[in-house]
Amino acid sequence: MNIAVAGETFSITVEPASNIDLSLPVAESEEGSTTPAQPEEEIPRGTTPYLETLATIHRVLEPAMYLEIGVWQGNSLAQAHCPAIGIDPLPDIKATLAPEVQLFSMTSDQFFSERAHQVLSGPVDMAFIDGMHLLEFVLRDFMYVERHAGPGSLIVLDDAFPAHPAQAARKRRTGTWMGDVWKLYPVLSQVRPDLFLLPINTWPAGLLLVAGLDPTNGTLWHTYNQIVRHLSINLDPPQEVLDRVGVYPPTVIEPFLHVLKSLRHAAAPPAQAVTELRAIASRL
Ligand SMILES: C[S@@+](CC[C@H](N)C(=O)[O-])C[C@H]1O[C@@H](n2cnc3c(N)ncnc32)[C@H](O)[C@@H]1O
Numbered sequence: 001m002n003i004a005v006a007g008e009t010f011s012i013t014v015e016p017a018s019n020i021d022l023s024l025p026v027a028e029s030e031e032g033s034t035t036p037a038q039p040e041e042e043i044p045r046g047t048t049p050y051l052e053t054l055a056t057i058h059r060v061l062e063p064a065m066y067l068e069i070g071v072w073q074g075n076s077l078a079q080a081h082c083p084a085i086g087i088d089p090l091p092d093i094k095a096t097l098a099p100e101v102q103l104f105s106m107t108s109d110q111f112f113s114e115r116a117h118q119v120l121s122g123p124v125d126m127a128f129i130d131g132m133h134l135l136e137f138v139l140r141d142f143m144y145v146e147r148h149a150g151p152g153s154l155i156v157l158d159d160a161f162p163a164h165p166a167q168a169a170r171k172r173r174t175g176t177w178m179g180d181v182w183k184l185y186p187v188l189s190q191v192r193p194d195l196f197l198l199p200i201n202t203w204p205a206g207l208l209l210v211a212g213l214d215p216t217n218g219t220l221w222h223t224y225n226q227i228v229r230h231l232s233i234n235l236d237p238p239q240e241v242l243d244r245v246g247v248y249p250p251t252v253i254e255p256f257l258h259v260l261k262s263l264r265h266a267a268a269p270p271a272q273a274v275t276e277l278r279a280i281a282s283r284l
Contacts, residue, residue: 003227005186006235010226012191018221020143022109024136025232037174041166044176044204045244050158053202053250054079054128060257061154063125064264069108069141070131070158077101085119087111088131108137112144123150125264130158133179134170135187136228142184142210143220149213151273152264154257160185160199161206161244165236178205182237187227191219194270196277198256199247206244209253211260212274248284255280 002011058066058079066080071088074095083100089107097103102119104111108131127145129138138157145155159178162168167178185208188195194217198209220227240246259276266272 001191003187003190003230005183005231006238006241008230008233008235010230012223012226012230014219014222015225016222018218020140020221020224021228024225024228035173037166041164041174042176043163044167045161045163046201046203046206048202048250050202050205050207051075051079053200053207053253054156056250056253057126057154057156057257058082060254061126061261065120065122065124065126067120067124067127067145067148069127069129069145071103076128076130107131108141108144116144116148120148123153124148125150125152126154126156128156128158133159133177133181134232135180135183136232138181138184139187139220139224139227142188143224146213146217146220147215149215150264151266151268151270152260152262153211153213154260155210155213157181157184157208157210159205160208161201161241161247162237163204163242165242168237170232170234176204180231180235182241183231183235184208185241187231191223191227192217194274196274196281198253198277198281199244200250200253201244201247202250206247209256211256211277212270214270252284 063082066084068077068086071077071086071091074093074097077086078095081098085102087104087108129141159181162178166174167176170180196212200207263273
């Protein structure tokens with residue numbers, strides 16, 4: 001299959017082995033600049049705060065199990081009022097968390113290799129991925145969480161829309177930093193066309209909502225090494241990514257969430273969710 005991301009084109013094949021190589025990328029191909037950030041490099045986009053949109057998702061979806069990667073001070077985890085798992089190697093909790101929240105002070109790689117099988121007995125209805133802002137980390141986080149998804153599950157990815165190329169550098173030098181998480185949208189669109197993707201225009205970093213998740217789909221596991229080898233380089237995000245072209249306002253999301261909630265207990269195949277969600281999207 002041919003993949004194109006910001007002018008970088010390459011072909012990948014579905015490999016027989018699904019062993020993902022955690023040592024990739026072997027070396028950063030380009031050093032980031034050490035020049036201090038200019039004021040215009042720090043300006044984010046969007047007006048609706050992402051925490052407001054997360055609160056809406058919790059209110060409508062009412063997840064029975066919520067999982068968050070990248071907790072920091074707990075502001076996003078505090079939106080959960082249900083049994084929840086937070087994963088962060090360096091949490092610095094300042095917010096008040098619900099009593100059902102379990103915190104795991106470790107990386108997401110450690111959590112999913114050592115603890116997930118003990119603590120995740122049922123599906124994760126909603127996940128928020130906001131850990132390390134590098135493509136290979138968010139791609140793995142997505143792959144890990146999808147293995148625990150049910151028919152009505154939703155994955156919310158933060159940092160999908162940098163507003164300036166400096167914010168998208170793989171080596172951080174700006175305060176407002178989304179890294180190269182933006183690449184996941186074109187990667188998922190091309191490698192997993194079976195998924196439903198909804199980009200949302202929140203402040204400061206934009207969100208990507210992903211549904212139609214299929215825990216049995218191994219395509220990313222069989223192509224991960226090739227994707228990371230090709231794309232873990234500094235690439236300027238295309239202008240339409242910076243301008244958030246085709247990105248929806250947060251006001252559109254509720255009908256999608258109602259569909260997902262209705263599918264939670266149905267033995268529905270992922271394709272059914274995708275068909276219903278695309279029908280709503282076609283009317284936007
Ligand atoms: C942007 S902050 C999270 C903010 C939080 N989600 C919120 O909205 O309030 C990113 C967090 O990811 C954590 N992090 C970094 N690498 C990680 C990894 N490999 N696994 C899980 N968390 C990681 C950092 O320690 C940091 O606290």
